[in-house]
Amino acid sequence: MLFVEARFFLFFAVVFGLVWALRSNLWRKRVLTAASYVFYGAWDWRFLGLILMVTIVSYLVGNAATWPSEQTKKRKWALGIGIVFSLSVLGLFKYFNFFADSFVDFAGLMGLTPGHVTLNLVLPVGISFYTFQAISYMVDVHRGVIAAKRSFLDVAFYIAFFPQLVAGPIVRASDFIPQMDTARRWADVNVQACIALFLVGFFKKACVSDNIAPYVDLIFNDPSAYTASSVIAGVLLYGIQIYCDFSGYSDMAIACAGLLGYRFAANFNSPYLSPDIQVFWRRWHISLSSWLRDYLYIPLGGNRKGNMRRDVNLMTTMVLGGLWHGASFNFVIWGFLHGLALMVERTWSDLVAKRFKPMGAIGLILGMALTFYWVNLAWIFFRAPTLEESLAIARTYVTFSSEGTDVLPAIVWPFIIAIAALHAISYRFKLGEALGKLPATPFALATGALTAIALAFVPLGYRPFIYFQF
Amino acid sequence: MQTLLRALFTPQVRSGAKPAVLFALAFAAVAAPLSLALRAAAPMPDLVVLSPKLAAYEAAPERYDTVFVGTSRTFYHIVPDEVERGAAEAGCTGWNVMNFGVFGLTGAEEDWLVERIVTAGEGHLQRIVIEDPLMNARDFADATTDRARFFSGPDSWQAQADNISSFPESLPKRLYRSGILGLGIGFDLSGVGRGAALAFPSGKPDEPFTFEMRQDGFEALGSLMTPDIAARRQEFEDHPERFEEMLARYGAPSSEDITARATYLAERLDALSARGLTAALYVSPDLAELDRTPRTGEAVRNLPGERIVMNFNRPDVHPDFFTPDLWFDFSHLGEAGARRLSFEAGRDFCARSTAESTSQEFSANAVR
The missing domain is CATH 1.20.5 (Single alpha-helices involved in coiled-coils or other helix-helix interfaces)
Structure with a gap:
């Protein structure tokens, strides 16, 4: 069930009506939890048991934090078991075949021929998101950031809440759980802002991402057939596609949660206008990057143990962040490229930038261009099906040369420029927010008209969100 | 609660x-x-069978003077060469016949198609044979296909309504079909996808649907096997007893009022005649429709005025067509049956059109 499908609107209308009709907070949570399981079951009901299992373990490990203080060691063991369990679930479904294949390849290089075991597993939708949320709950409880929930329903609700269940944002337990303790008040819901945000997300996903997806597929499926300008356009289009797809989903998730009375933090903030990679990561998939920072980079030592250790921690975090997306060396390289850029930036900052006067607007634009170029170079490895394809596309992207002759339709370049302009204007004038602040009547008329225009540019056919595969 | x-x-x-x-x-x-x-x-969508046949006809309308328009019972039953042979035997030599059968053709689609054919064939087309088209879609999924959408535009609203209101069905069924039509019109008017299709052309366009016109639009049922066609054939072979059961429905009393449908078809024939064409209604052999289309054909024939009606769905008049070995499934003849029917259709059409023109000449002279 996609946010842009008619059946989701029907589903949401029923849930919305029921939730706000109920006065009891307990019953609202029951309805929302049940609805979330229905939502997830619409993809594959067989994996409902998996979410339930992750929830049970999180609940038990959370309650272990309430054991007496003399049992600190046992509490740590419980937390360790909980984290290992969550990561094992993720590892089994997502990484088993990757590591098994890699082990066999490595053994082959050593002249050994071990037996090859491959599991025929279907990747459960959203597994990376809800396992991370489960870890967030267990760790936050054991750190004392939030109290363990005595109610199993609360933990189940937190992990399964449908707006963020399958593709994030990764909502921190410490942000969400306090919200569920009191009944949400309709008066606190900014309906117009939520609807405006949903429309913005819908536009990004359905009108932009879904329209350019076929062009991106053409290029990445057969890059050698295309001219250099088409390949470069294809790479840039993928950068636009993944941003609009994922941030569109996040916008719609935040809007849906908001209409039900729950607040999620923003997951994107115009990342392609970032002047450097560090800022990019503060604006791209914010919930994951901050999760990795707080639960991985800082526990590894962060930047507190010298520059060398900082760089190692950075690279470790980024490579693991790449692997979080999927079991492939391409994701490792993607993470490596970002880690490398962060290390170079820090070193540049330490050794060079501090000694010179800032370059002002020119420096900012140069920084943005360089960051955008590098981010798109990394996207090649994120999107291409194989390492060989990635290298071929990257070669064209860097050298501007290709032996292919096919070209993409002429519309792609004006489209890229128009989207870039819209991105900048939207960032500067906060168009979505401005729409949400209109008086009720103009708002209703404007959203009605904009929806009609947007619908005309929604391509027909089923195109799931890119991040569902993660 | x-x-x-x-x-x-x-x-x-x-x-x-x-x-x-x-x-x-x-x-x-x-x-x-x-x-x-x-x-x-937006350009017309590429529709299976319909688009390539229309393109072939409009590219060379001078090739044909006689066109059969209808459903799969035209598509799989009318062999142009056999029609020409039958017509020649009855004294009409030199006919050039085209099969413009399109599976699932509904009323609005037939009206639209006939108009395109008559317009393109002006100066060449002399005879046109129409079939009683099918009822409108009864499935929600049918409301949003490219074809349904193309025929849900304002130009087709009247024809769609005429088809639904004239078809002999119960009120709830008509309401249901009207609801689906409304859904289709709503979907069309919402504009969903229209801008996207225009603004973002496919990088590598799909291959257009092609159709081999070697047999002037005819295709023998079963010559191209799809899972659906194979299943229909299998059902026919697995249930031979149904053949007799269906035959028994012919002539059985029916409460369905077919007057509106007969008027609907007569109006279309008259409109074509008024444009100087020899128009005819073709009622195909169809076991599944034995309780309806034979009566409709006869009702058209019995309405005031002269019209050519070739009613082949009458086991009492054409018993030769109703032997199981000629049938592919319960609604369609196999190739042998199609050839026999086409020859008969050519002969019948020639005889009746000659008789009609003689009668018209006689009437004109009598008036004079």
Whole structure:
């Protein structure tokens, strides 16, 4: 069930009506939890048991934090078991075949021929998101950031809440759980802002991402057939596609949660206008990057143990962040490229930038261009099906040369420029927010008209969100 | 129950009623004209069988003077060469016949197609044979296909309504079909996807549907096997007893009023005749429709005025067509049956059209 499908609107209308009709907070949570399981079951009901299992373990490990203080060691063991369990679930479904294949390849290089075991597993939708949320709950409880929930329903609700269940944002337990303790008040819901945000997300996903997806597929499926300008356009289009797809989903998730009375933090903030990679990561998939920072980079030592250790921690975090997306060396390289850029930036900052006067607007634009170029170079490895394809596309992207002759339709370049302009204007004038602040009547008329225009540019056919595969 | 009622009339719903109405009005005010403008700018969708046949006809209308338009019972039953042979044997030599059968052809589609054929064939086309078209879609999924959408535009509304209102069915069924038509029209007017299709052309366009016109539009059922066709054949082979059961339905009393349908078909024949064409109604052998189409054909014949009706779905008049070995499934003849029927159709059409023209000449002379 996609946010842009008619059946989701029907589903949401029923849930919305029921939730706000109920006065009891307990019953609202029951309805929302049940609805979330229905939502997830619409993809594959067989994996409902998996979410339930992750929830049970999180609940038990959370309650272990309430054991007496003399049992600190046992509490740590419980937390360790909980984290290992969550990561094992993720590892089994997502990484088993990757590591098994890699082990066999490595053994082959050593002249050994071990037996090859491959599991025929279907990747459960959203597994990376809800396992991370489960870890967030267990760790936050054991750190004392939030109290363990005595109610199993609360933990189940937190992990399964449908707006963020399958593709994030990764909502921190410490942000969400306090919200569920009191009944949400309709008066606190900014309906117009939520609807405006949903429309913005819908536009990004359905009108932009879904329209350019076929062009991106053409290029990445057969890059050698295309001219250099088409390949470069294809790479840039993928950068636009993944941003609009994922941030569109996040916008719609935040809007849906908001209409039900729950607040999620923003997951994107115009990342392609970032002047450097560090800022990019503060604006791209914010919930994951901050999760990795707080639960991985800082526990590894962060930047507190010298520059060398900082760089190692950075690279470790980024490579693991790449692997979080999927079991492939391409994701490792993607993470490596970002880690490398962060290390170079820090070193540049330490050794060079501090000694010179800032370059002002020119420096900012140069920084943005360089960051955008590098981010798109990394996207090649994120999107291409194989390492060989990635290298071929990257070669064209860097050298501007290709032996292919096919070209993409002429519309792609004006489209890229128009989207870039819209991105900048939207960032500067906060168009979505401005729409949400209109008086009720103009708002209703404007959203009605904009929806009609947007619908005309929604391509027909089923195109799931890119991040569902993660 | 109380909770459900509260869910329907929450303060949120009440306070949202006015903005919702305004939203809907603004949506309709923008979506409908936008959709119509984009519809006008969009090319006709590539429709299986229909598009390649139309392209072939419009490219060389001089090749044909006689066109059969209808459903799969035209597509799989009318062999142009056999029609020409039958006509020649009856004294009409030199006919050039085209099979313009399209599976699943409904009333609105037939009207549209006939208009295109008559317009393109002006100066060449002399005879046109139409079939009683099918009822409108009865499946929700059918409301949103490219074909359904193309025929849900304002130009087709009247024809769609005529087809539904004339078809001999119960009121609930008509309402249901009207509902699906309404859904299709709503979907079309919403404009969904129209701008996207125009603004983002496919990088590598799909291969257009092609159709081998070697047999002037005819295709023997079963010569191209699809899972659906194979299943229909299998069902026919697995249930031989049904053949006799279906035959028994012929002539059985029916409460269905076919007057409106007969008038509907007669109006179309008369309109074609008024344009100087020899028009005929062809009622195909069809076991599944033995309780309906034979009566419709006869009702058209019995209406005041002269019309050519070739009613082959009458086991009492054409018993040769109703032996199981000639049938592919319960609605369609196999190739041997199609050839026999086509020869007969050519002979019958020639005889009747000659008789009609003689009668018209006689009437004209009598008046004079």
